[in-house]
Structures are given as structure tokens and as C-alpha cells.
Amino acid sequence: MNTKVSIFTEIPETLHESLKTYLETHPDWDQTRVLTAALSLFLLQNGDSDRRAARVYLETLFHNC
Template sequence: MQSSPETGTWPQAASSPCDECAAHLEAEVPEVLFHGLRQFLDHHPEWNQHRVATSALATFLFQNGCKDTCVNQHYFSALFLR
């Protein structure tokens, strides 16, 4: 489940009720962040771009007051699942 550098989109598989509806994102990020992500993924094979993006977005939303149950589920999953 890796995105291609050309599109930057992340396919998403439905694994829980909170994952049933998926949105595909495309983003431009500074090259230094992209290279940092590639290095992280090279050293942590249990992670993929989808997991990193979901974790980052859920963390941002949770820490900024989002009370949605599915956001909380993703946030805590990212914290405790390795």
C-alpha cells in the first residue's frame, strides 16, 4: 500500500466501521519531508504511507479538539499498535 511519487495518493482498505468510507488525498509536501518519510519507511517496514498519513491526520485532529469516535480510534491505534 505505497503511493507513487507521481500521484501521492494512498489506497485505503476497509478494516473497521470507521474505515468504510475512504477519501483519497493528494498533497504536495516539501521534498525534505518526502525524503524523511522515505527514510522512515525504509527503516520501519511495518509502516506504510497510508498508516503514516492516517496517524498524522488523526493526531492533528485529536489534539485540536475533534471528538469524533473514529478519529479517536485512529489516534489511539497509532499510539498503541506497533
């Protein structure tokens, strides 16, 4: 079972506008999926190569979440 946790954060308006534009042209993606992919990739690139982050990243990319 994949437990989910909600987070609230503020982002720059220009980034939000870019995200909205992306989502309008990519109906398979939603805000949660984009942020999950971005955060897990960031952790893979800058963290301790945690296999859990790699699994979440791949599941998110291939829409298995």
C-alpha cells in the same frame, strides 16, 4: 466496515525524504499508515476531541486498520 477516501496533496520535498527514510527503517509502516496516524493525532490535539479521530489514531498505531 472502514470506508477509505483517497486524497492528493503536495508536501515539501524535505518532508518526503524524511518519510522515505523512516519507511525504509520501519517495514511495518507504510505511507498511508503514517499519514493517517499524523492526521488523526493532529485532529485530536487541535480539534474537538472527536472520539472517531481517537479510534482511528489508536487503530493505526496498533495496526488494526
